[in-house]
Amino acid sequence: MSEQTPVIVRQSRSRTESTTFKFSQDQIRFTNNEYLDNLRQTAWNIYANTPLPTMKEEAWRRTDIRPMHADKFQLMDSSSNRYQRDIPVDLLRPLAGGDHGGQIILNRNKAQIYLEPKLVEQGVVFTDLLTAEKEYPDLLEKIIGKIVSPAEGKFAAMVTALALNGVFLYVPKGVNVEAPLHSLIWGADINSANLSHVLVYLESNASVTYVHEVASETLPEGQSFQAANIEMYVGQDSNLRFVELQSWGRHVWNFTHERVHIDHNANVDWIFGAIGGHLTKNFAELDLIGSGSVGKMSGFYFTDQDQHLDYDSQQNHLAAHTTSDLLFKGALVEHSRSVWQGMIYVAPGADKTDGYQANRNLLLSRNARADSIPGLEILADDVRCTHGATVGKIDPEQIFYLMARGIAQLDAERLIVEGFFDPIMQRIPFEGVRERFQTAILEKMSAYKG
Amino acid sequence: MAELVIRNLHVSIEGKEILKGVDLTLPQGEVHAIMGPNGTGKSTLAYTLMGHPSYEVTEGEVIYRGQNVLDLAANERSLLGIFLAFQYPVGIPGVTVANFIRSAINARRRSINPEDKGVPLLEFRREVKSQMELLRMDPAFAGRYLNDGFSGGEKKRAEILQMAMLKPEIAILDETDSGLDIDALKVVSDGVNTLKGPDLGVLVITHYQRILNYIQPDVVHVMMGGRIVESGDKDLALHLEERGYEWIREKVNGIA
Numbered sequence: 001m002s003e004q005t006p007v008i009v010r011q012s013r014s015r016t017e018s019t020t021f022k023f024s025q026d027q028i029r030f031t032n033n034e035y036l037d038n039l040r041q042t043a044w045n046i047y048a049n050t051p052l053p054t055m056k057e058e059a060w061r062r063t064d065i066r067p068m069h070a071d072k073f074q075l076m077d078s079s080s081n082r083y084q085r086d087i088p089v090d091l092l093r094p095l096a097g098g099d100h101g102g103q104i105i106l107n108r109n110k111a112q113i114y115l116e117p118k119l120v121e122q123g124v125v126f127t128d129l130l131t132a133e134k135e136y137p138d139l140l141e142k143i144i145g146k147i148v149s150p151a152e153g154k155f156a157a158m159v160t161a162l163a164l165n166g167v168f169l170y171v172p173k174g175v176n177v178e179a180p181l182h183s184l185i186w187g188a189d190i191n192s193a194n195l196s197h198v199l200v201y202l203e204s205n206a207s208v209t210y211v212h213e214v215a216s217e218t219l220p221e222g223q224s225f226q227a228a229n230i231e232m233y234v235g236q237d238s239n240l241r242f243v244e245l246q247s248w249g250r251h252v253w254n255f256t257h258e259r260v261h262i263d264h265n266a267n268v269d270w271i272f273g274a275i276g277g278h279l280t281k282n283f284a285e286l287d288l289i290g291s292g293s294v295g296k297m298s299g300f301y302f303t304d305q306d307q308h309l310d311y312d313s314q315q316n317h318l319a320a321h322t323t324s325d326l327l328f329k330g331a332l333v334e335h336s337r338s339v340w341q342g343m344i345y346v347a348p349g350a351d352k353t354d355g356y357q358a359n360r361n362l363l364l365s366r367n368a369r370a371d372s373i374p375g376l377e378i379l380a381d382d383v384r385c386t387h388g389a390t391v392g393k394i395d396p397e398q399i400f401y402l403m404a405r406g407i408a409q410l411d412a413e414r415l416i417v418e419g420f421f422d423p424i425m426q427r428i429p430f431e432g433v434r435e436r437f438q439t440a441i442l443e444k445m446s447a448y449k450g
Numbered sequence: 451m452a453e454l455v456i457r458n459l460h461v462s463i464e465g466k467e468i469l470k471g472v473d474l475t476l477p478q479g480e481v482h483a484i485m486g487p488n489g490t491g492k493s494t495l496a497y498t499l500m501g502h503p504s505y506e507v508t509e510g511e512v513i514y515r516g517q518n519v520l521d522l523a524a525n526e527r528s529l530l531g532i533f534l535a536f537q538y539p540v541g542i543p544g545v546t547v548a549n550f551i552r553s554a555i556n557a558r559r560r561s562i563n564p565e566d567k568g569v570p571l572l573e574f575r576r577e578v579k580s581q582m583e584l585l586r587m588d589p590a591f592a593g594r595y596l597n598d599g600f601s602g603g604e605k606k607r608a609e610i611l612q613m614a615m616l617k618p619e620i621a622i623l624d625e626t627d628s629g630l631d632i633d634a635l636k637v638v639s640d641g642v643n644t645l646k647g648p649d650l651g652v653l654v655i656t657h658y659q660r661i662l663n664y665i666q667p668d669v670v671h672v673m674m675g676g677r678i679v680e681s682g683d684k685d686l687a688l689h690l691e692e693r694g695y696e697w698i699r700e701k702v703n704g705i706a
Contacts, residue, residue, distance in 0.1 A: 404534055
C-alpha cells in the first residue's frame with residue numbers, strides 16, 4: 001500500500017498539540033432533580049480534569065484528532081441558526097416499513113415531536129431531552145448516566161455534563177410498539193458543538209423498533225463538532241430493534257459512546273450505517289447482563305475522499321447462555337480510512353455463551369486503508385467464540401467474468417460491491433434502510449474510477 | 451450467415467508466445483471442435499477470443515460482423531454475440547445467479563436501446579425457470595450466489611444456463627466436459643444441442659473425444675504447439691481417440 005501519494009486534506013497541517021475546548025461550568029443545565037444535577041456536576045469535574053485523548057492511548061492509536069479546532073467550537077443554541085436549509089424530504093420518510101408511530105426532529109435544538117395518541121395512552125414516552133427533564137425526571141433517572149459513565153472519557157463526560165438535547169424513549173412493561181419510531185438530529189453549523197444524549201429504556205416484555213438518524217449538509221469551510229452518548233436498557237423478555245444512521249456533512253468531527261444492557265432473555269438487533277462525517281470515533285458496546293440474552297450488531301460503512309471512520313466494538317458476555325453476533329462490512333474508496341477494533345469478552349462463569357464477530361473490508365482504491373483488529377478475552381470454560389477479519393480487493397478475474405457476459409466494467413464493479421454488502425443487507429429487516437444503503441453505494445461508487 | 455474469422459493469430463503471455471499463427475473460420479450454424487494435448491494453447495485461444503487482459507495479441511486479427519473483435523473490450527465482444535463458457539468459472543459472492551443473468555440481459559437490452567427499462571421480472575423468471583428445467587436444475591439454484599460453493603457439475607450447468615439465456619451467435623465451450631461425470635456431461639450436452647441451430651456457431655475446446663459423442667462436430671481441428679495442424683470431419687476425432695496425439699505429432703513433424 002503506497003503511503004507516498006499526496007493526500008489532500010481539508011484542514012490545515014496537523015499541529016503537534018490539540019487545542020482545548022472553551023466550554024465553561026456555567027453552561028451546565030441544572031434542573032432541580034438532585035440525581036441529574038449531581039450527575040452533571042460530577043461529569044463536569046471529570047470532563048475538566050480529563051485531557052483530550054491522544055494517539056498514545058490504545059483506543060485512539062489510529063485516530064488523530066489534533067487537526068480539530070476544539071477552541072473554536074461553541075455549544076449550539078437557537079441563535080446559531082445561520083444556515084436554515086430545509087431538511088431533505090428523504091430523511092423524514094419512514095425507513096422501517098409502515099407509517100411512523102412517532103417522530104422527533106431536532107433541528108438545531110428546536111424539537112418537533114409527534115407520538116401516536118394510542119402510544120401516549122399506553123404510557124410510552126418518546127420525547128426530547130429537555131421535555132423529559134421537565135416532565136419525566138423519575139423515568140429519566142432510571143437510565144441517564146447509568147449505562148454510559150462519564151468516567152469513560154473526555155467526550156462521554158462532556159456530553160453527560162453539557163448535552164443541550166437528545167431523545168428519551170421509554171416503553172412500559174408489556175407494551176409492544178408496532179409502528180417504528182424515528183428521530184432525526186439535523187444540522188452541523190460551522191464552529192458549533194452539538195452534544196446529544198439519547199436514552200432508551202424498555203421495561204420487561206416490551207418491544208419497539210427505533211430508527212435514530214444524524215445528518216447534515218456539507219459546509220464548504222471550517223469544522224463542526226458532534227458528540228453523543230447513547231444509553232439503552234432492554235428489560236427481561238423484551239425486544240429492541242435499533243437502527244442508527246450517520247450521514248453527517250464532510251466537515252463534521254463526530255464522537256460517540258454507545259452501550260446497551262440486555263437483560264434476561266431479551267433480544268437486541270442493532271444496525272449501524274455510516275456514510276458521512278470527516279472523522280468519526282465510535283465506541284459501541286453490547287452488555288449481555290441477563291442469562292439467555294441475545295445481541296446482534298450489523299454495521300455498514302462506505303468511506304470516500306479523506307473520511308476517517310473508527311469503530312470500537314465490544315461484546316461483553318456477563319451472564320451464562322448468552323449469544324452475540326457481530327458483522328461489520330465496509331468499502332473504501334480514494335484515500336479514506338477505516339478502523340475496526342472488536343472484542344468479545346466472556347466473564348468468569350458466563351458459560352454456554354456463543355460469541356461471533358467478523359469484519360470484512362473491501363479496498364477499492366490503492367490509497368484507501370482499512371485496519372481490522374479482532375479480539376477475544378475468554379475467562380469462562382464452556383464457550384464457543386469465533387471471529388474473522390479480512391481486508392481484500394476486487395479480483396480482476398471476477399471483473400473479466402462479468403464483462404464476458406456483456407456487463408460494462410463500472411457496472412461489474414458495482415455488482416461485485418453490492419454482492420460484498422449482500423450479507424449485511426440480509427441482516428437488515430427494513431426495506432427502506434436497505435434502499436438507503438443501496439443509494440449510498442451508488443453515490444460512493446460514482447467516485448470510483450477503478 | 452455471419453462467420454468468425456481468425457487470421458494468423460499470435461498471442462503471448464508475459465512475453466512467452468503461446469499461439470503462433472492460428473487460422474480458423476467458424477460460421478454460424480456449425481459446430482467446430484478443437485482438440486489437442488494439454489499446454490498447446492487451446493484455452494489461450496478461448497480467453498483471447500473473449501478478451502482477457504492478460505493475453506497479449508502480437509499479430510493477426512479476429513473478424514466478426516465486419517469488426518476486428520480484438521479492438522473491443524470483453525463486454526463489447528459479448529454484446530456482439532460472442533460467448534465463452536469458462537473452464538473455471540469464478541465465484542461472485544453476494545450476487546445471485548438470477549440477479550447476475552438479469553444484469554447481463556439488461557446490459558444487452560440497453561446496448562440496443564439506452565432508454566430500455568430492463569427485462570420485465572415476470573418474463574425473466576418464466577424464461578429462467580424453463581431453461582433451468584431443461585438443464586435439470588433445482589429452481590432454488592437461481593437464488594444461490596454465482597459459482598460460490600458450486601460443485602464442478604453445477605458450475606458447468608450454470609455456464610450453459612447463461613448461454614441459453616444470453617442467446618449468443620458464437621459460443622466457445624472451454625473444456626466444458628472436464629470434471630463432469632457421464633450423467634452431467636449428458637445434461638450439459640443436451641443443453642448445448644437444444645441451443646444449436648442456424649444462428650449459433652459453436653467452438654468446442656476439449657482434450658478428450660468423449661464430449662463429441664454427445665455434441666456432434668461438423669469440423670474437427672487439432673491444435674499443437676500453438677497452431678492448427680490438422681482439420682477434418684468428425685472421424686478425425688475418432689482417429690485421435692484410437693491412436694492418440696502421437697500419430698498427429700509424427701505426421702506434423704514429418705511434414706516439417
